[in-house]
Every structure is written in structure tokens, then in C-alpha cells.
Amino acid sequence: xxxxxxxxxxxxxxxxxxxxxxxxxxxxxxxxxxxxxxxxxxxxxxxxxxxxxxxxxxxxxxxxxxxxxxxxxxxxxxxxxxxxxxxxxxxxxxxxxxxxxxxxxxxxxxxxxxxxxxxxxxxxxxxxxxxxxxxxxxxxxxxxxxxxxxxxxxxxxxxxxxxxxxxxxxxxxxxxxxxxxxxxxxxxxxxxxxxxxxxxxxxxxxxxxxxxxxxxxxxxxxxxxxxxxxxxx
Amino acid sequence: xxxxxxxxxxxxxxxxxxxxxxxxxxxxxxxxxxxxxxxxxxxxxxxxxxxxxxxxxxxxxxxxxxxxxxxxxxxxxxxxxxxxxxxxxxxxxxxxxxxxxxxxxxxxxxxxxxxxxxxxxxxxxxxxxxxxxxxxxxxxxxxxxxxxxxxxxxxxxxxxxxxxxxxxxxxxxxxxxxxxxxxxxxxxxxxxxxxxxxxxxxxxxxxxxxxxxxxxxxxxxxxxxxxxxxxxxxxxxxxxxxxxxxxxxxxxxxxxxxxxxxxxxxxxxxxxxxxxxxxxxxxxxxxxxxxxxxxxxxxxxxxxxxxxxxxxxxxxxxxxxxxxxxxxxxxxxxxxxxxxxxxxxxxxxxxxxxxxxxxxxxxxxxxxxxxxxxxxxxxxxx
Numbered sequence: 001x002x003x004x005x006x007x008x009x010x011x012x013x014x015x016x017x018x019x020x021x022x023x024x025x026x027x028x029x030x031x032x033x034x035x036x037x038x039x040x041x042x043x044x045x046x047x048x049x050x051x052x053x054x055x056x057x058x059x060x061x062x063x064x065x066x067x068x069x070x071x072x073x074x075x076x077x078x079x080x081x082x083x084x085x086x087x088x089x090x091x092x093x094x095x096x097x098x099x100x101x102x103x104x105x106x107x108x109x110x111x112x113x114x115x116x117x118x119x120x121x122x123x124x125x126x127x128x129x130x131x132x133x134x135x136x137x138x139x140x141x142x143x144x145x146x147x148x149x150x151x152x153x154x155x156x157x158x159x160x161x162x163x164x165x166x167x168x169x170x171x172x173x174x175x176x177x178x179x180x181x182x183x184x185x186x187x188x189x190x191x192x193x194x195x196x197x198x199x200x201x202x203x204x205x206x207x208x209x210x211x212x213x214x215x216x217x218x219x220x221x222x223x224x225x226x227x228x229x230x231x232x233x
Numbered sequence: 234x235x236x237x238x239x240x241x242x243x244x245x246x247x248x249x250x251x252x253x254x255x256x257x258x259x260x261x262x263x264x265x266x267x268x269x270x271x272x273x274x275x276x277x278x279x280x281x282x283x284x285x286x287x288x289x290x291x292x293x294x295x296x297x298x299x300x301x302x303x304x305x306x307x308x309x310x311x312x313x314x315x316x317x318x319x320x321x322x323x324x325x326x327x328x329x330x331x332x333x334x335x336x337x338x339x340x341x342x343x344x345x346x347x348x349x350x351x352x353x354x355x356x357x358x359x360x361x362x363x364x365x366x367x368x369x370x371x372x373x374x375x376x377x378x379x380x381x382x383x384x385x386x387x388x389x390x391x392x393x394x395x396x397x398x399x400x401x402x403x404x405x406x407x408x409x410x411x412x413x414x415x416x417x418x419x420x421x422x423x424x425x426x427x428x429x430x431x432x433x434x435x436x437x438x439x440x441x442x443x444x445x446x447x448x449x450x451x452x453x454x455x456x457x458x459x460x461x462x463x464x465x466x467x468x469x470x471x472x473x474x475x476x477x478x479x480x481x482x483x484x485x486x487x488x489x490x491x492x493x494x495x496x497x498x499x500x501x502x503x504x505x506x507x508x509x510x511x512x513x514x515x516x517x518x519x520x521x522x523x524x525x526x527x528x529x530x531x532x533x534x535x536x537x538x539x540x541x542x543x544x545x546x547x548x549x550x551x552x553x554x555x556x557x558x559x560x561x562x563x564x565x566x567x568x569x570x571x572x573x574x575x576x577x578x579x580x581x582x583x584x585x586x587x588x589x590x591x592x593x594x595x596x597x598x599x600x601x602x603x604x605x606x607x608x609x610x611x612x613x614x615x
Contacts, residue, residue: 038474046297059474123294125277137357139277141284163476165275166297171476209469232469 021195023223024077024181028189028205030070032232034062040100040169048122049099060104061209069189070207070230072105074158074175076182077193078202078214081156083179086112091150093117094162094172096124096142101162101172105208110156110178115148124170129161135176139165158206173208196224246322247383253315254376258567260312261373263305264366265563268437269556271475272298273362279351282306309347316343319379332382339379342372359438366434370427370567377571378578390582415508415528416580422501423573429494430566436487437559442477444484448550451489459485495543498569502539505576506532524583528576535572542569 037058044050063071086109095102097119108114116126121144128138134155142149153160156178164170175182183191193203196219203226205213210230217226267273275298276282282290282303287310295303316339323336346368353361381387436444451457452467459482468479509528542565549559 035470035472038472040474042474048296059472061472122296123283123299125275127274127277139274139354139357141277143283161476161478165272165302166299168271168298168475209471211465211469233466 021197022219022221024193024196024201024203024217024219024226025223026075026191026203026226026228028070028073028075028185028191028207029068029227029229030062030064030189030210030232031068031229034064034232037061043099043167043169046099046167048120052098057100063187065186065188067188069185069187070210071185071187071189072103073185073189073191073205073207073228073230074105074107074182075185075191075193075203075205075228076107076175076177077179077196078204080181080201081178083181084110084112084177085180086110089180091115093148094174095119096126096164096170099167099170101164101170104172105175105184106172107175107177107182107184108153109180110154110176111152114151114153114174116142116151116162117148118142118144118146120144123166124164125166127161127163127165129163130157131160132157135160159208175206242385242388243326243383246326247380247385249315249322250319250376250380250383253312253319254373254380256308256315257312257373257376258564260305260308261369261567262560262564263301263308264369265560266556267298267301267305268362268366269554269559269563270298270301271440272301274302274354274357275299276302276306277354279306279354306350309350313343313347316340316376323379327383329382332379335375335379335382339372339375342368342375346372359440362438363431363434366438367431370430370434370570373567374571374574377575381575381578387579387582390579390586413584415505416577416584418501418505418508419573419576419580422498422505423570423577425494425498425501426566426570426573429491429498430570432487432491432494433563433566436484436491437563439484440476440478441480441484442471442473442475443550443554444480444488446471446550446553448492448547451485451492456489457485491546495546499539499543502532502535506536527579531572531576531579535569535576538565538569538572541565 037060039056039058041056044053044056060072065071089109089112091113092106092108093115094106095117097117099120106114118124123144124142126138126140126142126149128151130137130153132155135153135157138151140149153174153176156176158175159173160176162172162174181193181196183193185191198219198221200216200218203215203217205215205228207230210232213228213230215226215228217224278284280287282299283294285291287303287306290303320336320340324333327333327336346365349361349365349368352358353365445451445457447453452463457463461482464480464482464485467485471477471480506529509525509532542562545558545562545565549555549562552558
């Protein structure tokens with residue numbers, strides 16, 4: 001009986017090992033010199049925000065770190081749909097603070113709540129511009145101190161625009177995935193897609209300015225590294 | 234109808250009509266500023282403003298994009314009020330029946346335009362923004378036309394016709410030596426300008442910034458590369474401090490169409506000027522001579538306007554679509570359209586009067602012997 005129990009335990013461990021999910025990790029690199037970012041001059045002309053900065057903030061379309069790591073790239077498993085766990089995930093947060101959206105690039109899942117907060121002491125309007133049918137466009141008032149606005153998107157869509165028309169330099173992009181298998185590269189260009197089940201996948205990297213790159217990858221029982229390099233002339 | 238149209242000068246009515254046209258022009262400018270500042274959606278509700286009755290929205294909250302959008306709404310309400318008064322005034326005092334109905338049309342037009350603007354906001358429909366921009370231009374033309382129709386100048390047109398020399402009138406019922414051809418060219422040019430304004434409105438409502446950042450070349454070429462790879466490359470290098478959509482090949486082609494149409498308009502207006510300046514037999518004090526003088530002045534004004542408009546278009550590009558410059562460009566377009574439309578109306582009016590005259594000689598009235606602006610019957614009403 002004891003031997004049988006050991007066998008069952010070993011078999012269970014074997015099965016668990018066989019289906020163990022792995023992480024896809026990697027680095028996004030930028031080859032070349034990006035165009036110069038533009039200062040948010042009107043922000044500094046606005047008395048609501050000018051006192052909050054010692055120097056004029058700039059756009060950050062190209063977040064380039066040491067070793068040319070490229071941040072704000074959304075990386076995900078292409079063609080993996082209907083796997084969203086968004087409804088059970090904690091809400092994501094997009095904050096309007098200091099006259100800027102933070103973060104500027106965000107990824108969430110379909111069905112996941114997205115909270116948009118006004119941490120400023122002035123009026124903002126939250127204008128959500130979508131392009132995929134099933135994800136309606138919104139334009140909401142958000143007075144200072146008012147509760148967070150909640151948005152949920154049911155269809156996957158890349159780079160939904162969030163903007164403030166009162167302060168037209170305020171904008172962010174939210175990508176909506178239909179699975180939990182995605183990540184956004186950090187300032188050093190590193191990204192992680194966690195707990196990917198074994199299988200063959202197409203990994204897609206999508207940068208707001210530099211567009212799309214894809215790579216094929218086989219995930220087995222250990223972490224896989226996939227790197228992308230964007231070139232800019 | 235033309236033959237027996239009553240001449241009645243109502244100085245305050247024509248001044249009011251002119252005022253309404255001028256305020257409508259200012260409203261177009263403010264609307265241009267709204268789009269130039271990307272502020273069209275900065276007040277998400279309508280007809281209220283942030284929950285307030287529009288007229289009681291606190292001034293302290295007129296900040297950023299709200300300032301442009303809210304003042305645009307207030308001025309639009311003002312134009313609505315002016316148009317309503319004008320329509321009622323015309324209905325009550327205007328002897329010409331078609332003018333009374335024109336006033337009603339203006340009233341319906343201003344209501345429709347206001348609703349269009351509101352629906353663009355609440356329905357979040359960018360296409361309605363394009364229609365709103367185009368209807369705005371047409372409404373301005375209508376108000377300019379009403380101002381023209383109520384003017385002494387318009388009513389004197391038939392007076393000038395009556396003193397035209399018989400030889401001039403004999404040329405196919407027209408009074409200008411260039412006659413039909415000039416009239417047709419003016420009409421064609423006006424329609425071309427209207428088409429240009431539609432292109433311009435479509436470009437502006439795309440909220441994609443400058444589809445082509447250089448001028449007179451386009452991405453350094455006479456005709457830019459619009460392949461997918463090239464457009465992706467353009468977008469990589471477009472860094473803007475406002476939320477702009479990525480440009481598309483369609484927008485680049487639209488921008489090129491705008492430039493080419495501008496050249497066509499310049500040529501057409503130059504053609505109008507050339508035709509208006511062609512020599513013809515002069516007869517001092519005659520209707521045709523006065524008409525020719527008018528057309529020459531109009532053509533030179535139009536030509537100057539188009540040249541200024543092209544310069545403003547170039548400046549818009551060189552300034553990276555600075556809001557004030559782009560708005561001046563919009564206003565230049567509106568003025569160009571209105572100029573062409575008014576010229577059309579004058580030319581067709583003159584032709585219609587000539588046709589009436591050709592139907593049967595009529596004894597010129599003593600008053601008809603006066604030049605433009607000096608009609609005794611009108612002078613008596615001053």
C-alpha cells in the first residue's frame with residue numbers, strides 16, 4: 001500500500017512537471033538614434049502644473065535605457081484568444097498626475113477593470129478612442145477629487161487612446177489582451193510573459209512608433225528567452 | 234419676378250444682415266481654433282457644459298481646451314439669436330417673398346448646424362465633425378448672400394442693367410464681354426474651392442497633425458512614397474506633444490490632393506482675372522463698364538486672397554500646424570468661397586436681368602439713370 005502511494009505521488013509529480021508553465025523572458029533593443037522628444041511646453045504654461053516641475057517634461061515615445069534597451073513595448077502571445085482571466089484580476093490603474101498620464105503605456109486583459117484616477121486639482125476629461133467594434137468610445141468628465149472612472153473592454157485591441165482634450169498634451173495608450181500572456185518592457189528593455197503553458201507560439205512585440213515584430217518560440221518546461229531588436233534610421 | 238422686384242432699402246435690416254454675416258465669420262474662426270487646438274471634445278456633454286447650463290458655466294473653469302470649445306458654443310448661440318432675429322425681421326419687413334424664405338432657411342440652417350455640433354460631441358462621431366465644418370462654411374455663404382441681397386448694391390444691379398448700352402445687351406443677353414464664359418469659370422472655381430474646403434475639413438478632422446511635414450516638396454520629393462514601409466517610417470519620426478493619430482497613406486494622398494487643388498484654384502482665379510480684364514468697347518457710365526470695373530476689382534481681390542491663402546497654407550506646414558496660422562488658413566478658405574459665391578450671384582443676377590430686358594424693351598425709369606450706390610429711390614430712404 002505504501003509503495004502504491006509513492007508511485008501515485010511520483011506519477012502526479014511527473015504529470016505536474018510535464019505541464020509546468022514556463023516564462024518567456026527577453027530584452028527589446030533599439031538599434032539607431034531615435035528622433036528627439038518634444039517638450040510639453042503648454043504644460044509649463046499651465047499654472048495648475050508648472051509649479052510641479054523644475055524642468056519641462058518631454059514626450060517619451062522612445063524610452064531608451066542603458067545598453068539601448070527599449071521600454072514601453074507591449075509583448076504578447078499572438079493568436080492566443082479566449083484565455084482571459086481579466087474578470088478575476090485586480091483592477092489596473094491609469095493616473096492623471098501632474099498633467100500627465102502615468103503610465104503612458106499600459107496593458108490589461110479583456111474583462112479586467114481599468115481605473116482612471118484624477119490626482120490633479122483641476123478638471124480633466126477622459127476621452128477614450130477605440131477602433132475595434134465592441135469597444136465603445138467614451139468621453140467622461142472627471143472633476144478634481146471625484147471617484148475613479150472604471151472602464152472595461154470586451155474585445156482585444158492594441159493601443160486604445162486615452163486623452164484629455166482640456167489638456168491636449170495628456171495622452172496614454174492601453175492595449176487589451178485576450179489572455180494573461182503579455183508583458184510590457186521596462187526602462188531597460190526587459191520583459192517577462194509569465195506562466196506560459198508548453199506549446200509553439202508566435203511572440204509579438206508592438207511599439208507605438210516602431211510597429212510590430214514577431215518571433216516563433218517553443219515553450220517546454222523551462223524559461224525561454226526571446227529578444228527583439230528594432231532598427232531606426 | 235426679377236422685372237418687377239420691389240426696391241426697398243431698409244438700412245437697419247441690411248446693417249443687421251451684414252453684422253450677422255460678420256459674426257458668423259468670427260464663429261467660423263472660433264470653430265477653427267477649436268479644431269486647431271484639438272479641443273472639440275473638451276466639454277463632453279451638450280447642450281450642458283460639465284453639467285451646468287451653458288450660460289452659467291463658471292468662468293474659472295474656462296481653462297485649456299474648454300475655453301475654445303465653450304466660447305465657440307456661446308458665440309454659436311449668439312449667431313443663432315442673430316439669425317433668428319434676422320429671419321423674423323425678413324419675414325415681417327421684406328417685400329421679396331424668396332428673401333423671406335431665405336431667412337427661414339437660414340434659421341433652419343443655424344439650428345441644424347448647432348445640433349450637428351452637439352451630436353458630434355455626444356455621439357462621439359468624428360464624421361459629424363467633418364459635416365459640421367462643411368455646413369459651417371455653407372452657412373457663412375448663406376449669411377453673406379443674405380447680406381448681399383439686402384444691400385443697396387444688389388438692388389442697384391438692375392438699375393445699372395437698365396442703363397446698359399443696347400449693343401452690349403445684344404450680345405446674347407449678357408452684359409459683360411466675357412459673358413457666359415466668365416460666369417461659368419467663376420462658378421467652376423467656386424465649386425473647386427468648395428471641394429477644397431471639404432478636403433481641408435477632412436484633413437483637419439483626422440486629428441493626425443501634418444500628413445506631410447514639408448513644403449513645397451513632400452518628404453523631399455515631388456510625389457511622396459506612400460508605401461506601407463514608407464508610411465511606417467514617417468510615423469516613426471513624428472514626435473508630437475499632443476495625441477495625434479498615426480498618419481496613413483490616404484491622408485498623405487489627401488494632402489497632395491489639397492496642394493494640387495490649390496494650384497488649380499490659383500490658375501482658375503487667375504483665369505477669371507484675365508477674362509475680367511480683357512479689353513472691351515467702353516462706353517463711359519454704361520452698365521457694362523461699371524460691371525467690368527466691378528468684376529476686375531472682384532477678380533483682383535479674389536486673386537490676392539488665393540495667393541494669401543496659399544502662403545498661409547505653406548506657413549501652416551512650416552509652423553508645424555500652429556493653431557493660429559491654421560485657423561487663419563481656414564478663414565481664408567471661407568472668405569475665398571464666399572467671394573466666389575457672391576461673384577456668382579452677382580453675375581447670374583446680371584444675366585437674369587439681361588434676359589428679362591431682352592424679353593421686351595421697357596422704358597427706363599428716371600431713377601435707372603443713376604450709377605451704383607446712387608439710386609435716388611434708395612437715396613431718399615437714407
